[in-house]
Amino acid sequence: MKKFVNNLYKNQALFYKVFLFALTAVLIVYLLPKGGNFKYEIPKGKPWQYENLYAPFDFAVLKTEEEIKQERQAIMNNHTPYFVYDQEIAKAAQTNIAEEVKQVFSDSIYKIRGKKLVDFVNTTLSDIYEYGLLQSNNRLDPSQLIYLRKGNEAYEIPYKKLIKQNGVRELVNAKIEDANLKDFENQLLEVFFNTIEPNVTYDNEFTEKELQSKLSNISYTRGNIEQGSRVIARGEVVEGNKYNILRSLKNEYESQVWSGSNYNWIIFGYSVLVALALLMLLLFIKKYRQDIFENNVKVTFIFFNILFMVILTRIVVNFDINYVYVVPLCILPLTLKAFFDARLGMFTHVITVLLLGFIVPNSYEYMFLQIIAGIVTILTVSELYKRANLFISVGQITLVYIISYFAFTIIQEGNVADVNAEVLLIFLLGGLATLFVQPLIYIYEKIFGMVSDMSLLELSDTNSKLLKELSEKAPGTFHHSLNVANLAEAAANEIHANAMLARVGALYHDIGKMRNPTYFTENQTSAVNSHNELEPKESAQIIIDHVINGIEIGKKHNLPDRVIDFIRTHHGTTTVYYFFMKEKENNEEVEKDDFRYPGPIPFSKETAILMMCDSVEAASKSLKEPTAGVIENFVEKIINKQMEEGQFLNSNITFKEIQVVKKILKRKLKNIFHLRVEYPE
Known part of the structure; x- marks a missing residue:
């Protein structure tokens, strides 16, 4: 049991990767559509x-969708609306109108003409309420058929049969003229307006119910x-x-409805394919990005981004399949390129697109567009911290989407007339969403503790609080750091390393000297040397401690780990040679480890470049006659000694690249120490 626990502890990083791999695969399979x-x-x-x-x-x-759309439109255009006829209002009017005639007309007129008048109003009222008096005038064609509901029965009649409220006066006047009752026009109008009320209303609820019933039966x-x-x-x-x-x-x-066994086989098939894709990514990282593979946080970050894109695409597909291109998938290679490198970003992007092919329709078209867009992203985006570059790249990505969509439309439809303007708008929205990559990178930096080129740009500002403090407390060290930064940046550019990272690491590598600035020769402004009062071993310890002090100061000021790595490794495991030899003069049995820096040795190209540039720049101050030959021998001697001591064994830098760095340092030093023309007195 104890042996098992020990093995588990020793291989915890590997077990974590297996767990992360399995969890990511399970979640992706869960999100995939189930079915054949x-x-x-x-x-x-x-x-x-x-x-x-x-x-x-x-x-x-x-x-087709167009056929269904046309059929629905035809049903809506031809649908017959329903109106409700209130019989109680009509009966009440017929009951009250005779009494209203008696009240409006004088007794003398009523005695002579009463029967004729009552017969007239009853007949006219029957005509008005035959189909009913409409309360409000609906915007319908007069010849359109409608359903008029009287109780439980419905009659189909033309809409023009209904009497509109604003047409009552005209109707009554016509009836009065036909009956030769023009002398009693005003009294008769008063009778009708006091008696009649609208009794027909539009039945919106029943009309909609019938319409939906017809639409649902399509x-x-x-x-x-x-x-x-x-x-x-x-x-x-x-x-x-x-x-x-x-x-x-x-x-x-x-x-189709799948049986339990079929469903299980489908899940098994999905699991195999998803696991295979993720395994390819892990193997790529292990073979070509060993430093990333050994860092569980970085591996987690990569898998998290893949899962995030799958979840986001699945949500959009469930909401509306037409908006699938709104998902800014190009954020994935942009983000990985910002934190790692272009090749890893592209490889991860392709794996993610292959997984999304299971989710989206027209998977070939989707994968073609997304892979092409990913390639354009990798090829065009450089120096992401420059805002103009990001906008230009997003414009190019959007243009590639649109051009590819045009091409697919022409292939599928045979002409450009079928290009959907809404799809072009969706591509534009996807392009705008890609701009979210900058705040997203900032969020990732805070969550995962990583550093991007945008943060490095901020750290390279010499007006930052920490660098200003260094320039005030140790101005000589600050000047030395600037020189080293320029050398490191030039060398990194030449061998295609991260130049911004090398520059920032060089600017901060000696911040530990702020604790005891006068013990370092570049900060000594007088002839008095602080080491004269100390033993060589004590002096060496003060020199060595600037590495430990630098790490403490860096962590206190929340410098990223990638920058602190430069502080930790810029002297590797070399010795403080001057004080070692001084001690050896007095004591033959001196312990060399007492004068050795704690290390570790550089473990990246950038930290190796810094070690070379730092040593050469510092030692160059001791050159008395810096001729071209002296400089070349001087650079060769310092860097060859570091190589003999095995300082670059873990830094993944080749002999050829070291030779290139030497060449850059020689050229730069010759430019620094070049002799001016002697002016005549």
Whole structure:
């Protein structure tokens, strides 16, 4: 048991990676659509390149979206609205109108003409309420048919049959004129306006209910294909009805109800493919990015980004499949390039796109567009910390999306007229969303404790609080750091290392000298040397301590670990040679480890460059006659000694690259120490 625990402890990093790999695979498989995948791509407008396809089962042919849309529009245009007829209002008016006539007309007129007047108003009222008096005038065509509901019965009548409230006066006046009752026009109008009330209203609820019922009964299929029938032959062009039949077959194939055993096999298949893709990524990192593979935080960061993109795409697909290109997938290679390098960013992007191919429709088109956009992202984005570069790159990415979409539309539809402006807008939105990469990188830096070029740019500002403090307390060290930064940046550019990281590391590598600045020769402004009063061993310890002090100061000021690595490694495990030899003069049995820096030795190209530049720049101050030959021998001697001591064994830097660094240092030092023309007195 104890042995097992010890093995578990020793291999905890490996077990964590296995756990992370399994967890990511499970979550991605969970997010993938469940069901069978149609094994053929449907290339609209192109010849069918597979073998003859026969229907594996009976299935219905789906109508196109355009056909369904037209059918829905036709139903809505031809739908008959419903109106409600209130019989109680009509009865009440017929009951009260005779009494109203008696009250409006004088007794003398009523006695003489009463019967005729009552008969007239009853007849007119019957005409008004035959189909009803409409409360409000709806904007309908007069000839349009409507349903008029009286109780439980509904009658189909033209809309013009309904009397509108604003047309009552005109109707009554016409009736009065026909009955030769013009002398009693005002009294009769008063009778009608005091008696009649609208009794027909538009039944919006029932009309909508009937409309929805008709819309829900729309058939989404037209015709059936029997099992064994040939769907398409090899070489036939996939267009028109053939395309619809293939689309219907694919839809039916993927939406069938699967049995438990089939479902389990599908999950197994997905798991194998997802695990295989993630395994390829892990193997790539292990083989070509060993430093990243050994850092669990960095591996977690990469897998988190893949999972984040899968989740985001799945959410958008569930919301509306048409907005799938709004997901700014190019953020993935942008982010990984900012923190790592372009090759890892591209490889991870391709793996992610392959996984997303299981989720999105038209997977070939989607993967083609996204891989091309990812390549453009990697090729165009450089120096992400410059805002203009990001905007230019986003514009190029969006342009590539649009051009590719145009090409696919022409292939599939045969003309440019079918280009959808809404899709172009979606590409623009996706491009704008890509600009979110800068705040996202800042968030990642805080969460995962990593550093990007944008943070390095901020740290390279010599007006920052820590560098200003260094310039005030140890001005000689500050000047030395600036010189080393210039040398390191030039050397890093030449061997394609991270020049910004090398420069920032050089600026901060000696901040530990602020604790005891006068014990370092570059800060001594008088002839008095502080080491004269100390033993060589004590002096050596003060010199060595500037590394430890620098690490403490760096952590106190929240410098990123990548920058603190330069402080930790810029002397590697070399010795403070001057004080070692001084002690050796007095004591033959001196312990060399007492004069040795704690290390570790450099473990990246950038930290190796700093060690070379720091040693050469510092020692160059002792050159009395810096001729070209002296400088070349001087640089060779210092760097060769570091190589003999094995200081670059862990830094992944080649002999050829070291020779290039030497060449740069020689050239730079010659420029620094060049002799001016002697002016005549």
